[in-house]
Every structure is written in structure tokens, then in C-alpha cells.
Amino acid sequence: MSFDNAYEAIAETHPEGDARWAFGTGFDDPLSGVDTTLPAGVDTGDLAAYCLMLGDDALILSQRLTEWVTCAHELEDEVALANIALDLLGQARMLLSRAGSVEGLGRDEDALAYFRSEPEFRNVRLVELPGGDFGRTIAALLVSSTWRLALLNRLVSSTDPVLAAIAAKAVKEVTYHREYAARWAVRLGDGTEYSAERLRSGFADVLPLVDELFTGHAVERRLAASGVAVDSTELREEFDGVLAQVAEQALLRLPEVNRVGSVGGLAGRDGVHTEHLGYLLAEMQSLARSDPEATW
Amino acid sequence: MVTSTERDRTVAAEVAESVTDPELPMLTLADLGVLREVTVTDTGGVVVTITPTYSGCPALTEMRTDLHRRLTAAGYADVRIRTELSPPWSSSWLTERGRRKLAEHGIHPPDERAGEWAPGNGGAGPVPLTLGPPRREIRCPQCDSPATERTSEFSATACKALYRCLDCREPFEYFKEI
Numbered sequence: 058m059s060f061d062n063a064y065e066a067i068a069e070t071h072p073e074g075d076a077r078w079a080f081g082t083g084f085d086d087p088l089s090g091v092d093t094t095l096p097a098g099v100d101t102g103d104l105a106a107y108c109l110m111l112g113d114d115a116l117i118l119s120q121r122l123t124e125w126v127t128c129a130h131e132l133e134d135e136v137a138l139a140n141i142a143l144d145l146l147g148q149a150r151m152l153l154s155r156a157g158s159v160e161g162l163g164r165d166e167d168a169l170a171y172f173r174s175e176p177e178f179r180n181v182r183l184v185e186l187p188g189g190d191f192g193r194t195i196a197a198l199l200v201s202s203t204w205r206l207a208l209l210n211r212l213v214s215s216t217d218p219v220l221a222a223i224a225a226k227a228v229k230e231v232t233y234h235r236e237y238a239a240r241w242a243v244r245l246g247d248g249t250e251y252s253a254e255r256l257r258s259g260f261a262d263v264l265p266l267v268d269e270l271f272t273g274h275a276v277e278r279r280l281a282a283s284g285v286a287v288d289s290t291e292l293r294e295e296f297d298g299v300l301a302q303v304a305e306q307a308l309l310r311l312p313e314v315n316r317v318g319s320v321g322g323l324a325g326r327d328g329v330h331t332e333h334l335g336y337l338l339a340e341m342q343s344l345a346r347s348d349p350e351a352t353w
Numbered sequence: 354m355v356t357s358t359e360r361d362r363t364v365a366a367e368v369a370e371s372v373t374d375p376e377l378p379m380l381t382l383a384d385l386g387v388l389r390e391v392t393v394t395d396t397g398g399v400v401v402t403i404t405p406t407y408s409g410c411p412a413l414t415e416m417r418t419d420l421h422r423r424l425t426a427a428g429y430a431d432v433r434i435r436t437e438l439s440p441p442w443s444s445s446w447l448t449e450r451g452r453r454k455l456a457e458h459g460i461h462p463p464d465e466r467a468g469e470w471a472p473g474n475g476g477a478g479p480v481p482l483t484l485g486p487p488r489r490e491i492r493c494p495q496c497d498s499p500a501t502e503r504t505s506e507f508s509a510t511a512c513k514a515l516y517r518c519l520d521c522r523e524p525f526e527y528f529k530e531i
Contacts, residue, residue, distance in 0.1 A: 088436070091435075091436050091437070091438055133504050133505035133507075133515060134505070136505055136507050136508060136509070136515070137505050137506060137507040139507075140507035140508075140511055141507070143407075143409040143411075143511060144407060144408055144409050144511065145409070146409045147405075147407060147408030147409025147410065148408045148409070150408075150409070151408060151438075218439070219438075221439065222438035222439035222441070223408070223438065225438070225439055225440065225441045226405070226407075226408050226438055226441040226442075227408055229441065229531045230407060230408060230531070233506055233507075233529070233531075236506060237506055237507070240506075
């Protein structure tokens with residue numbers, strides 16, 4: 058449902074009765090008013106898939122971080138995690154909207170977020186890791202924000218003006234996310250024996266899934282050739298450098314782990330996920346799916 | 354000679370500039386620097402261009418609504434609100450008046466030198482991490498003491514951080530550089 062302004066949305070009559078369970082935001086398209094003309098010569102299937110990859114990374118991590126709201130150890134950190142989740146949700150909304158409009162099948166951000174099933178999600182598996190353990194959350198956030206920042210720093214020069222603009226906005230936000238995670242990593246690592254162990258164990262959960270971030274998916278590589286996307290294989294050096302810098306400050310010896318490989322050459326970017334994603338989606342999508350006609 | 358389109362533009366701009374931020378009501382959208390441009394078309398329609406502060410800022414929706422409502426009330430039948438993402442909004446776009454208003458309301462204004470400032474960003478290239486203490490002296494807006502500490506890089510809205518004063522013990526908010 059779409060409205061020119063929120064007051065119209067709130068004041069509308071509701072012939073659909075109680076089908077609609079939230080009011081006042083139906084008019085908002087995150088790319089509203091943005092020039093979304095496609096750059097010449099770009100394969101729309103690839104561009105839509107790439108926007109989904111980056112959008113799904115942000116959406117799933119945002120949902121994971123939101124789980125901390127009401128149960129973080131300090132109010133300040135609850136606020137921080139919620140803010141980071143909100144930034145990521147904003148990035149996800151723009152990227153999913155872009156994906157939906159580029160693919161041209163009439164799917165908007167909500168259709169993509171709430172009505173796709175597990176194998177249709179294109180996020181890396183790392184962001185699916187369960188929350189509930191602050192050491193693991195910090196390890197996952199440090200790894201994902203370090204990677205995402207390195208990517209966004211390059212994506213600001215994308216030949217797709219929409220991706221470039223989304224990246225230019227997001228790069229400043231993710232800089233703060235990485236700072237937050239890095240500070241906590243140092244605080245835990247250079248804290249007590251127990252806190253250092255919790256951080257180390259968090260990294261032991263996260264590091265097995267790191268290689269996937271730098272695989273360089275075929276879609277990425279094709280789009281990188283025309284300057285639209287960033288080839289993620291180029292990000293490894295910067296990533297390793299930042300992680301080593303934080304580990305040194307945090308007195309942390311990154312644990313040796315067995316890497317989780319692909320499944321017959323397929324991984325998160327191809328829709329092959331860990332068992333955790335299904336549970337996350339069940340919670341995230343249940344309300345929308347219980348009443349598919351509902352709008353909000 | 355002042356044409357009617359120019360007059361229209363001036364009036365529309367004045368209306369748009371007076372709309373306040375829903376989360377920081379002491380600031381107008383012009384003070385905040387999110388209002389980029391107001392133009393009037395040949396047919397008398399108004400086009401307002403705004404820019405979001407943060408990707409997920411929920412206030413953007415309210416800003417669009419408020420602009421639409423106020424301009425419609427001022428007699429403009431055809432009002433269009435455009436969003437411009439690029440160049441991205443920067444806290445250095447706050448006006449002098451905006452900075453003063455923030456300070457008057459107990460919110461420490463951002464570092465005005467921060468053109469393309471990001472934490473730890475010395476300029477172009479990969480951003481080095483700053484794991485040390487805050488970069489500059491931040492004085493308590495209540496008692497002006499320099500003995501303050503950051504309690505969180507994030508606060509009740511996306512654009513602020515939380516601090517506390519170690520002398521008067523009051524917490525206060527800090528408008529972040531971005």
C-alpha cells in the first residue's frame with residue numbers, strides 16, 4: 058500500500074478490516090525520489106543478484122543484532138547494537154529495493170525480506186551465526202564490518218550511481234560499527250582471563266566461515282569487470298591487516314580453526330546456508346507470513 | 354523585476370526551511386543541512402530535495418511528511434519531495450545556528466572541521482583504526498568541565514553518542530561526526 062504522506066496512511070479507512078496490523082509507514086520507499094536509471098550495458102540479472110547479496114548480508118546481521126535488544130549486559134551496549142542494526146537495516150532496505158526494481162518482477166523490499174525462503178537468500182553464512190554470546194557477537198561484528206567497510210570503500214566508485222550513493226552513505230556508518238567491535242575486542246581480550254577466553258571462543262566460532270567472504274562469486278566478478286561491483290578477492294589483504302592490528306592490541310592469538318568449505322562448490326551466495334538461517338527467518342518472517350495480505 | 358516564479362520559490366523555500374527535525378525539534382531541516390534545494394516548476398509545483406542523515410534514519414519519513422503537509426498548507430497544490438543520496442550528508446553541513454541551538458539544549462555539537470571526517474579517517478585510502486582515547490577534548494555542555502568520558506558511541510538517535518561528565522556527573526549527548 059502506498060501513500061503520499063504518513064498522515065494519509067494513518068487516516069485512511071481500512072476496508073480490509075484487521076488485515077493491516079501496523080499503520081503510518083506504507084508510503085515510504087527507501088529509494089523514493091532517487092534517480093534509479095540503470096547504467097548502460099549492465100546485466101540486470103547480475104545487478105539484481107549483487108544487490109541481494111549485499112542487502113541480505115545487512116538484513117540478516119541486522120536481525121541477529123536486534124536479538125540483543127532487552128537482554129544485553131548494559132543499556133549503552135543495547136543502544137549501540139540496536140543502532141548498528143538500524144544502520145544495517147537502512148542499508149538493506151535500499152539494496153533490496155534496488156534489487157527489486159532492477160529485476161522488474163514487481164517485488165518490493167518487503168516481498169524480498171518476508172516472502173523468500175532460505176535457498177533464495179544470498180547472504181554469506183557468517184552473518185547467520187547465532188547470537189546470545191557477546192564474545193561471538195563481537196567477533197562476528199568485527200569480521201563482518203571490517204570486510205564490509207573494505208568493500209564499501211571501493212564500492213563508492215561503482216559505475217552504478219545508486220550503488221555508489223548507497224556505499225558513500227554506508228561507509229561512514231560501518232566505520233563506526235567497526236570501531237565499536239574493535240574497541241570491545243580490545244576490552245575483552247585485554248581484560249580478564251575469562252573475558253579473553255570468551256573472545257577467543259567467539260573467534261573460534263566465526264573464523265571457520267571467513268574464507269567465504271573472499272571467494273569472488275561469478276556474479277561479482279562479471280560485474281566487477283564493468284566497474285559496477287567489487288571483486289571480493291581483492292579485500293583479503295586489507296582485512297587481514299586490520300584483524301591483525303586489533304588482535305595485537307587485544308593480546309589475542311587468533312585460534313587455528315578448520316575452515317568450513319562449500320557444499321559442492323556452493324555456499325551462502327548460492328543459497329546454501331547453515332541450519333541457523335531457517336530459525337532466524339522463521340522468527341523474522343512469521344508475522345508477515347501469518348497474514349500475507351497485511352500491509353504496514 | 355521579481356517574477357512570480359521567483360517569489361513563489363522564495364516563499365516555498367521559507368516554508369521548507371522552517372520545518373523542524375522530528376527528533377531534534379530545536380533544529381530546522383535547514384539547520385541540520387538535510388534540506389538541499391527548493392525549486393518551483395513552470396506550472397507552480399514545488400520540488401524539495403532532501404538527503405538522509407543515516408541510511409536507517411526513521412526520521413526521514415517524518416521529514417518528508419512534514420514538508421509535504423506544510424507546503425500544502427501554504428497553498429502549493431503540487432508538492433514533490435525528492436531524496437538525494439549523493440553526496441552523502443555530513444555533520445559538517447550543520448549551520449552555525451544549528452550548532453548553537455544544539456549546545457543550548459545540552460547536546461555537544463560535532464567537530465566543525467570534519468569535512469569528510471570519519472572516525473580515524475585521516476583522508477583517502479583505507480581507514481586506520483583508532484583504538485586509543487577520543488581524539489579531542491569534549492567539554493561538558495552543563496558545567497564546561499573538560500573531564501568527560503564517552504559511555505557509548507551510539508545513543509537514542511543514530512546521529513548522537515553518549516557521554517558523561519566526571520565533575521558534575523551529568524550525562525549528555527554528543528552529535529557525532531559523520
